[in-house]
Amino acid sequence: MPVNSAGLVAKTxxxxxxxxxxxxxNRYATSVVLMFAITTLAMISFSIGQGSLAPRLLAALFWIALFFSAMAGLSAAFVREEESGTALALRLKADPTAVYLGKLLFNLTLLSLVTVVVTPLFFVMTDAATDQIGAFVVVLLLGVIGLCAATTLVGAIISKAAVKGALFSVLSFPxxxxxxxxLVAATARVLDGQSFGGILMELQGLFAYSVVMITASLMLFRFVWRE
Amino acid sequence: MAGVSSTHRVYIATMYRLSASELTKRFGSRKVFSGITFDVMTGEVLAIVGPNGSGKSTLLMTILGELRPSKGTVVFADDRGVLTEADVQRTTSLVSPYLNLYDSLSGEENLVFFSQVAGAQITGKEVNALLERVGLEGRGPDLVRAYSSGMKQRLKYALALMNEPQYLFLDEPTSNLDESGKKIVYDIVEEYREKAVVVIATNEQEDQRFASQFCRLGS
Incomplete structure (x- = not known):
């Protein structure tokens, strides 16, 4: 079989x-993540009832729902490989960088899907509202990228451990x-009616976070994957 | 080149070498094996033999870099020198009970996927040829979860042969196979003993007949 110069993009x-x-x-991760997110939102909605919450509290509840959904499902990309015994074949045949980037893309797709479902539900089930849709979407986008950048690498680290769930949360938290x-600060300001100008610092911080996490992950993943 | 006409070129195959020196593996205080030293080249077959639990699979995984040795070194090299990690990956194949393929993909999809991530592009014709070689003709579109254990083992051989390896590692090579499956495996070993470094971890006497060197564990 001739080997051509298929690059990193094709492998990814x-x-x-x-x-x-x-x-x-299989719907291995989608069902878990979606169910978790919707259940959490329902709990929040029932707890609030007819009451009204401050934007900062609403922002915190929104990101808690997405954070725990990410905790519930984003490690699956690597855990599934280890549990089904396919990780060995992947390690022997695939470029580690392509594996990391492919898994990161998959997690981004999964969490984006969850966010698309959860966000409208959140606005319907709580009294949250904003007219700064553009700023809200940018915060969401940077939040999803940041969450995935961090949890993809941690998912690879914990995939060989015996107590994966607990370890995933413990390692991810710091x-x-x-x-x-x-994210909570930026979202609270957007819910409070501030536009891009009012959350510029947070946006810069969120962007820098994702760049640092993805760069560090690309540098470290080879060692995590091989050990 | 003196003595060779311009229309005839002489191709000299690259010789590959696998060496281990004083290889030792411990899990905590338990020593699995120690002082393993060998040197095999293209055209040779190394048989790793020993009773159950003697560390045959552990030694294979240590050679392949899946486990870090407690002591000692493993070197993959060719005529030009020590191979890079990418070269080792490109030239190595493994068939092992610990290596599983994707159950929710078909046999064909597995082969295509692993060729893509290896940086190659396998054609449908090549997939069919590989499947036919291991006796799985016509079963390529079926999901692997519908395969019997023997069929899965055959598919692992199709994957192993896909990159025409220079290093072929076989762990319990005939496990789960019927007589026709065993014949296919022995034909493969017969072929690759001429053009690759073959390492077989086994207890089966019949598998050991190909060996030119032995590494005995647990003795």
Whole structure:
């Protein structure tokens, strides 16, 4: 079989397409993440009742729902490989960078899907409202990228451990706390009616966070994957 | 080149080498094996033999870099020198009970996926040829979860042969296979002993007849 110069992009797409195909056939992560997000939102809605909450509290509840949904499902991309015994074949045949990027893309797709479902529900089930849709979408986008950048690497680290769920949360918490604080602050300001100008600092911080996490993950993943 | 006409070129195959020196593996205080040293080249077959639990699979995984040795070194090299990690990945194949393929993909999809992530592009004709080689003709479109254990083992051989490996590692090579499956495996070993470094971890006497060197564990 001739080996051509298929680059990193083609290999990454191959890993991503394989994960999407497996997810489409098994619904391994989608169902868990979606159910978790919707259940959490329902709990929040019932707890609030007819009451009204401050924007900062609403923002915190929104990101808590997405954070725990991410905790429930985003480690699956690597855990599934280890549990089904396919990680060995992947390690022997695939470029580690392509594996990381493919899994990151898959997690981005999954969390974006959840966000698309959860966000309208959140606005319907609470009294949250904003006319700064553009700023809200940018915060969401940076939040999803940041969450996925951090949890993809942590998912790879914990995939070989015996107590995966607990370890995933424990390892993710210190990495994600900075991100969550910035996300809650930015979202609260947007819900309070501030436009891009009012959340510029947070947006810069969120962007820098994602760049740092993805760069660090690309540098570290080879060692995490091989060990 | 003196003595060779311009219309005839002489191709000299690259010789590949696998060496291990004083290889030792411990899990905590338990020593699995120690002082393993060998040197095999293209055209040779190394048989790793020993009773159950003696560390045959652990040694294979240590050679392949899946486990870090407690002591000692493993070197993959060719005529030009030590191979890079990418070269080792490109030239190595493994068939093992610990290596599973994707159950929710078909046999064909598995082969295409692994060729893509290896940076190659396998054609439908090549997929069919590989499946036919291992006796799975006509079963390529079926999901692997519908395969029997013997069929899964055959598919692992199709995957292993896909990159025409220079290093072929076989862990319990005939497990789960019927007589025709075993014949296919022995034909593969017969072929690759001429053009690759073959390492077989086994207890089966019949598998050991190909060996030119032995590495005995647990003795």
């Amino acid at each position: 797409i191959a890993v991503y397409a394989k994960d999407v195909r497996l997810e489409f056939r 990495i994600l706390i900075t991100l969550l604080l910035m």
